[in-house]
Amino acid sequence: MRDRSPGPATRRLSVWLTGQRDHVTQLHDSGYVPGTEADTDRVPPAIAGHAITAYTHPGELVLDPDCGTGTVLTEALRAGRHTLGLTSDARWWAIARANVTAARRDGACHDGSVLDAEPKTLATARAAGLVGRVGLVLTALRTTTADPAGPERDLDSAFNNVATTLNHCEPLLRPGGHLIVIARPVRHPDGSLADVTTRLITAGVTARLIAVDRCVALTAELRGNRLITRATFAERRAARSCATGTPFALTAHHEVLVFQRAADTELVSAATHRQTSPMQTTRHNLSGLEDQARRRVA
Numbered sequence: 001m002r003d004r005s006p007g008p009a010t011r012r013l014s015v016w017l018t019g020q021r022d023h024v025t026q027l028h029d030s031g032y033v034p035g036t037e038a039d040t041d042r043v044p045p046a047i048a049g050h051a052i053t054a055y056t057h058p059g060e061l062v063l064d065p066d067c068g069t070g071t072v073l074t075e076a077l078r079a080g081r082h083t084l085g086l087t088s089d090a091r092w093w094a095i096a097r098a099n100v101t102a103a104r105r106d107g108a109c110h111d112g113s114v115l116d117a118e119p120k121t122l123a124t125a126r127a128a129g130l131v132g133r134v135g136l137v138l139t140a141l142r143t144t145t146a147d148p149a150g151p152e153r154d155l156d157s158a159f160n161n162v163a164t165t166l167n168h169c170e171p172l173l174r175p176g177g178h179l180i181v182i183a184r185p186v187r188h189p190d191g192s193l194a195d196v197t198t199r200l201i202t203a204g205v206t207a208r209l210i211a212v213d214r215c216v217a218l219t220a221e222l223r224g225n226r227l228i229t230r231a232t233f234a235e236r237r238a239a240r241s242c243a244t245g246t247p248f249a250l251t252a253h254h255e256v257l258v259f260q261r262a263a264d265t266e267l268v269s270a271a272t273h274r275q276t277s278p279m280q281t282t283r284h285n286l287s288g289l290e291d292q293a294r295r296r297v298a
Contacts, residue, residue, distance in 0.1 A: 012054050012213070016256070018046040019218035022230050031106060032074065033098040039069040041142040043182045047217045047254060048075040051138055055178045055258070056081055059110070060135030063172065065119040065165050070096025072138050077108035081135075088118040089145075119161075122168040134172040139165065141183040141196060155186060155194060163203035170207045170261060179209060179259040182217065185251040200257045210265040213258035220252035227252050 021029070026045045027036055036042070043051075043064075048071050052062055062076035067085030069092050076083035077100065085100075087093050093116050100112040121127060143158045162181060169179060186194040201211045221228040229250040 014213070014215050016047065016050050016215060016217040017222060018044065018050050019220045019230065019252070020222070021046065023219075030074070030078070031102055032069075032071070033095060033102060035095045036069040036071065036099060039071075039092060039095075040144055041140050041184070042068050042071045043138065043140050044217075044219065044254075045071050045075055047182060047256075048072045048138065049079060050217070051180050051182075051256070052076050052079045052081060052136065055180065056135045061130075061133055062136045062138060063130070063134045063169070064139050065122060065137065065169055066139050066142055066161075067096055067114065068092050068140070068142070070099040070114060073112055073114065074099045074103045076138075077103040077110055077112045078106075080108075080110060082111045083113075084130075085114045086117045086119055086121060087114065088116065090116070119165040119168050122172060127172070130172045132172070132174050134169070135174055135177050137169045137173065137177075137179040139181060141181055141186075141200065143184075143186055155188075159199050159203060162200070163206055166203055166207035166209060166259075170209055173261055175261075176264055177260070178212075179204075181257045181259075183255045183257070184219075185254075196255055197257065200255075204257070204259045208262045209259035210262050211257055212260050212265065213256070215256035215258065217254045217256050218252060219254060 023044050024037065030045050032045070052072075052075055056062060056079075058080040059082070061082045061084065062072065063083070064070075064072040064085045067073055067087050068089075070085055073083045073085045073096060083100075085096055087096060093114055096114045100114055104112065115121070122130070139162075141158060141162050143153050143155060145153055166179065166181075173179060181200055183196040183200065186196060188194055197214065204211055218227070219230055221230070229252050231250040
């Protein structure tokens with residue numbers, strides 16, 4: 001187990017140093033089963049591990065409602081947390097379960113389960129026992145499917161799926177719990193980067209969640225004062241191509257959006273209001289948060 005401390009072991013920084021090892025090395029060194037790498041939307045183990053140790057305590061429950069091949073579940077077990085994952089894809093379910101089994105074999109002693117179910121199951125009576133018990137919901141924005149015949153998912157569909165998932169997960173969070181969405185950079189057909197941040201914040205607001213942190217999880221290696229990108233051959237070829245006249249840049253990070261329940265942040269705001277003067281009080285405005293996100297992205 002990496003973390004047996006009484007509280008979160010990682011200081012909450014806005015830039016996460018999670019790219020010192022490439023994804024393949026991360027999977028190999030942590031004993032992930034073959035096939036895990038086929039899930040291109042997976043949360044990289046280093047990012048999952050950092051989020052779990054920064055936002056939960058040992059023994060808490062970590063949920064991934066669309067877990068893919070199970071990297072979040074595996075890292076939660078290795079960090080001494082209970083974990084539950086859902087996936088409706090039989091291929092991913094088998095691999096995720098194998099990864100959970102491997103973690104248990106390597107010494108993880110907490111509960112870890114993978115359900116063959118869709119995120120909407122969390123809104124049924126089957127999930128009644130989870131209400132108010134989840135310390136962290138950690139999941140990825142999934143823009144691809146496990147179907148080799150049709151791997152691409154429409155971007156609007158991906159955002160609609162995650163919005164629905166957030167809505168199902170909001171009642172499950174314990175007081176003070178967090179919900180984190182990891183999103184790798186996504187490009188439109190013309191090569192421009194999609195604004196995932198604003199749309200994720202909008203999805204959170206619809207689910208009665210407030211964005212409390214926006215972080216950058218590096219996928220590039222920090223070497224001295226330089227970032228060494230880890231781009232695929234296709235990404236490097238696109239960056240060199242000038243056929244469309246659109247400039248390309250190699251991406252070096254994943255976006256991280258951290259949410260809490262609106263009810264929790266309102267209680268904190270009310271407590272702060274009682275302790276400070278009106279000029280020092282921060283007011284949380286749900287409708288204004290989306291505009292703020294757009295200004296930050298612009």
